[in-house]
Amino acid sequence: MVSLETLPDMIDITAVAADTRLSDVDRICDIAKAYHCASTITLPCYLARTMKNTIGYELLHGSVTGFPYGGELTSTKVYEAKQLELLGAQEIDMVMNIGAFLSGNLKYTKQDITAVCEAVKVPVKVIIETALLDEAQIAKASELVASAGAPWVKSSTGFHGKPTTVEIVRIMKEAAGENVKVKAAGGIRDLDTMLEMADAGAERFGLGGRSCENIFLELDRRLGRENLMEYIK
Ligand SMILES: O=C[C@H](O)COP(=O)(O)O
Structure with a gap:
């Protein structure tokens, strides 16, 4: 059972929107340091x-x-992943070829994932974009990610509206199996949902900077402590 105190250790705080500014990047770093997040992305x-x-x-x-x-x-993804690793990335989140998957081209989709995973030594989290898939497709994509040799399957970029739910996490975990970790991301906005997702098998969460600030505000409130954010402005 995950506790409120240790929940930040499972959070990747992100600044990945098209309009991300240096100030947004600096802000997520300050928050990640103050709350002991797992990573910045x-x-x-x-x-x-x-x-x-x-x-x-x-x-x-x-x-x-x-x-x-x-x-x-695929060659572009591989090149980018290798460059990121050379620059010091310790984890890489890649987006599956969603169109190929939905077209039924599973061989290509799988090879695309395997190529990136084999090109780098660091763990790759494969985003299947659950917002664009139905439940059966979510299960199938999670199985595919596992069979492609990826260590992580991640739900969503957060760019397609439909939030990741506890049920989606459950489906992903069941389909991906014991050896593949699940990262829940996209539209996650409250602590109770996160705790339920952890119970359902999520081992990491992706939260945009703004959503993360709100989650940590709530965390401080529940833990009965002052808001740390006040001290890192
Ligand atoms: O890692 C995924 C996204 O950055 C999540 O963004 P969001 O929390 O704004 O939905």
Whole structure:
């Protein structure tokens, strides 16, 4: 059972929107340091900034490839992933080729994932974009990610409206199996949902900077302590 105190250890705080500014990147780093998040995840061009901002802190630095639509050439995804690793990324979140998957081209979709996972030593989290899939497709995509050799399956970029639910996490975990970890992301906005998702098998959460601030505000309130955010403005 995950506790409120340890929940931040499971959070990847992100700044990956198209209009992300340096100030947003700096802000998520401050929050990640104050609350002991698992990692910061930024657009590739900001990876070095997150590393510079968090020197000396026990924080992973992640970035994204094939993001946010997943339709890039496999070679492009592989190149980007390798560059990110060379720059110091410790985790990479990649988007599955959603269109290929929905077209029934499972062989291509799987090869695309395997190629990226084999190109780098760091863990790859494969985003299946659950907002665009029905339940059967979510299960099938999670199985595919597992069979492609990825260590993580992640629900969503958060860019398609439909939030990740506890039920989606449950389906993903069941389909992906014991050896693949589940990351829940996209539209997650409250602590109770996160605790339920952890019970359903989520081992990591992706939260945009703003949603994360709100979650931590609520966390401080529930833990009966002052809002740490007040001290890092
Ligand atoms: O990691 C995924 C997204 O950055 C989640 O963004 P969101 O919390 O704003 O939905």
